[in-house]
Amino acid sequence: MDTLSQLANGFAVALTPMNLAFSFLGVLLGTAIGVLPGLGPALTIALLLPITFKVDATGAFILFAGIYYGAMYGGSTTSILLNTPGESATIVTALEGNKMARRGRGGAALATAAIGSFVAGTIGTLGLTFVAPIVVDFALRFGPAEYFSLMILAFVTVSAVLGNSAIRGLAALFFGIWLGLIGVDLQTGQARFTFGILELLDGINVIVVAVGLFAVGETLYLAARHRYGKDEILPVKDSLWMTREDWGRSWKAWLRGSAMGFPIGALPAGGAEVPTFLSYYLEKKLSKKPEEFGHGAIEGVAGPEAANNASAAGVLVPMLTLGLPTSATAAIMLSAFQSYGINPGPQLLMTQSNLVWGLIASLYIGNVMLLVLNLPLVGLWVRILAIPAPLLYGGILVFATIGTYGISQSPIDLILLYILGGIGFLMRKYDFPTAPVIIGMILGPLAEQEFRRAMTISQGDVTVLVTRPLSLTLLVLAAIALVGPYLYRRLNARR
Amino acid sequence: MQQRSSGAIAVAIGFVIVGLVVAYETSQIALTPLYAKVGPKVFPSLVAGGLILLGLALLWDAWSGRWKAEDADESAPIDWPALGWLGFGLLFNVVLIGVVGFILASTVLFAAVARAFGSVKPARDLAIGFVFAAVAYIGFAKLLGINMGTGLVERFL
Numbered sequence: 291m292d293t294l295s296q297l298a299n300g301f302a303v304a305l306t307p308m309n310l311a312f313s314f315l316g317v318l319l320g321t322a323i324g325v326l327p328g329l330g331p332a333l334t335i336a337l338l339l340p341i342t343f344k345v346d347a348t349g350a351f352i353l354f355a356g357i358y359y360g361a362m363y364g365g366s367t368t369s370i371l372l373n374t375p376g377e378s379a380t381i382v383t384a385l386e387g388n389k390m391a392r393r394g395r396g397g398a399a400l401a402t403a404a405i406g407s408f409v410a411g412t413i414g415t416l417g418l419t420f421v422a423p424i425v426v427d428f429a430l431r432f433g434p435a436e437y438f439s440l441m442i443l444a445f446v447t448v449s450a451v452l453g454n455s456a457i458r459g460l461a462a463l464f465f466g467i468w469l470g471l472i473g474v475d476l477q478t479g480q481a482r483f484t485f486g487i488l489e490l491l492d493g494i495n496v497i498v499v500a501v502g503l504f505a506v507g508e509t510l511y512l513a514a515r516h517r518y519g520k521d522e523i524l525p526v527k528d529s530l531w532m533t534r535e536d537w538g539r540s541w542k543a544w545l546r547g548s549a550m551g552f553p554i555g556a557l558p559a560g561g562a563e564v565p566t567f568l569s570y571y572l573e574k575k576l577s578k579k580p581e582e583f584g585h586g587a588i589e590g591v592a593g594p595e596a597a598n599n600a601s602a603a604g605v606l607v608p609m610l611t612l613g614l615p616t617s618a619t620a621a622i623m624l625s626a627f628q629s630y631g632i633n634p635g636p637q638l639l640m641t642q643s644n645l646v647w648g649l650i651a652s653l654y655i656g657n658v659m660l661l662v663l664n665l666p667l668v669g670l671w672v673r674i675l676a677i678p679a680p681l682l683y684g685g686i687l688v689f690a691t692i693g694t695y696g697i698s699q700s701p702i703d704l705i706l707l708y709i710l711g712g713i714g715f716l717m718r719k720y721d722f723p724t725a726p727v728i729i730g731m732i733l734g735p736l737a738e739q740e741f742r743r744a745m746t747i748s749q750g751d752v753t754v755l756v757t758r759p760l761s762l763t764l765l766v767l768a769a770i771a772l773v774g775p776y777l778y779r780r781l782n783a784r785r
Numbered sequence: 786m787q788q789r790s791s792g793a794i795a796v797a798i799g800f801v802i803v804g805l806v807v808a809y810e811t812s813q814i815a816l817t818p819l820y821a822k823v824g825p826k827v828f829p830s831l832v833a834g835g836l837i838l839l840g841l842a843l844l845w846d847a848w849s850g851r852w853k854a855e856d857a858d859e860s861a862p863i864d865w866p867a868l869g870w871l872g873f874g875l876l877f878n879v880v881l882i883g884v885v886g887f888i889l890a891s892t893v894l895f896a897a898v899a900r901a902f903g904s905v906k907p908a909r910d911l912a913i914g915f916v917f918a919a920v921a922y923i924g925f926a927k928l929l930g931i932n933m934g935t936g937l938v939e940r941f942l
Contacts, residue, residue, distance in 0.1 A: 340925075340929065341929055457846060464836050465836070468829075471828065477825070483810050485810075514863045680901075680903060681904075685917055687874070689921065691887070691894065701880075704878065704879040711875075720793055734832075750823075
C-alpha cells in the first residue's frame, strides 16, 4: 500500500549514515538525561533548539525523536534503582520496580522494563505509521473553526483533567498563553505586553521559558528543600535474563499496556500518566498473584512501562497530523518545526514526506538501538547516577546559560530566565503543573490565529463555533472534560 | 482540618495582580486602522479575564485551606544559605558574562551552585567548572557555531 512504500522511503532516509548517527546520538543522550533525575526530554530538546540553524530539519528531528524515546528508557532505570522517578510517567514503575530491586530482583525489573519498552515502542510506532494517514484524511476536512475548538479541547485536557487541581492547571495554562502573546502581533503589527523593552518585541523564546521552569526552577527547589542525594542507588545483583516465569507474566502485560497507552496518548488529551496508572490497576486485577503487588510484582513494571512507551508514540499522532502538541516535549518540537518555517498540520505528511517518514522510520531504528543500549550496557547508566549532586546541578545551570545566552547574547534573556526560574520554583513549591505553561505558550498564538481566520471567514459571526457540527462536538467534549470530573465527585459525595 | 497557608494566599494574590497588569496592558495596546476582523486586543482581553478569575479561584482555594501543596510539611525550613549561594552565582553570571566572558562567569556560577548543594571543595569545583565551561564553549561555539560572545579566555580559544 501507499503507506508501506512511504515507510520504505522513510527507511531510505533514516538509514543514511548521517541520520543513523543523529539517531544514535539522540538515543544515547536521551537515555543519559532520562537516567539523571531532574532532567527531561523537554529541557534537553529546548537546549538543543539552536542546532536548527545548523542541521537540516530531518537530521534535527531524528535527533529529537531519539532523545524523546531514549528518555523513556532511561527514566525507568532511575525509577527502579533509585526510587526517584525521573519522569512523571515513570512514577508507577517505581512502585513495583524499586521493590523488586530491593529484593535483589533489579536485573529482572530492568529487563522487563527495557524489553517491554521495546515491544510497546514498536507497537506504538506501528500504530503511528498506520493511524497517522487516517487522521490526516479526517483532519483535511477541518476548517479554522474546528481547529480552534480542537485547541480549546486540548487546552482543557492538558491542564484541567490531569494533575491535582483543575484551577492550578488552568492558571498555569493561562499564564503560558499570556507569555505566548508577548511581542509583536503578526497580523496587525502592534506591540503587545512589551513593557517598553525592545528585546521583547520578538516575543519570549520558548528556550528561555522551558529552561527557566525546568532547569533553574528545579535547581532552586532542590537546593532550598535539600531534596537531593538522599536516596541510595540499589545494586543490581541478579542476572538480566528473565526466568521462564518472568516472561510468562510479562508478555501479556506488555501487550495490554501497549493497547492502553497508544490510544490514550494519541487522543488530543495526551499525557502518559493516565495510561500508566490504568495499566497498573488492570495488571493488579488480572494478576494470578495479586498479593505480590506492593512487594515487587513484575507485571506492575511490565504493564506501565509498556503503556508509557506506547503513549509516547501516541502523542506523536496529533503532533504530526494536526500540529497539536499535548506534552511539553511535543510543544517544544512544534516550535522547532516553526523555526524551520514548517507549519505542522495535515499537509505535513504530503509536503514534508521525507521528513515525517524518515522520522517515523528512525523511531523503529532507535527502538532497536535502545534495547541494546539499555540491557547489556545498563551498568554504564547506573554509573551516571553516581554523579554527585553539586557537580550535576552546577553543570545543568551552565548549560542553562549556554541555551539562553546563545540566543542573542543579551543579559535581558538571562534576567528573564531567572525570573522564570523563580516562578518555576514557586510553581513547584505550590504544586502547579509546568507542562501547561509550555503548551499554552506554543499553542496560544496558534489558537488566536485560527480564531481570527474563523472570524474572517464567518464575517465576525462567533456562532460559527457552535453551528458547525464538528466544532460543536469538540466544544461539548471540552466542556464535559472541564466540569465532568467535578460533577462526578459531587454525585459520589452525595451518595 | 487543613491549615490555611499564608504562602499560598500570597501566591494567589500575586496571580490576581498579574491578571490586573495584563488587563491594564491590554487596554494600552494601540488599535491600528489596519483591517482586522479580530483586533489585537480580543485575545489578550480573554486571557486577562481568565487570569483574574483563576486568581480569585486560587485565592478562594487558599483561603479555605483546600490547596493541598505537594509540600505538606511547609514547616520544613527553607535552606536560605543555599538559595543565597545560588542567587549569588546567578547574579554574578548575569552581571559579568558580558565583561569577563562566558567561560569565567560560568566557572564562578558552577562553583557557587556546587556550594549551594553542599560541596566544601571550592578549589576543586572552580577547576571542574572551568574545564566544563571551556569544553561546553568549544562544543557549542566552535562546533555548532552558536555565538557565545567573547571574553578574557575565549579570545585564546
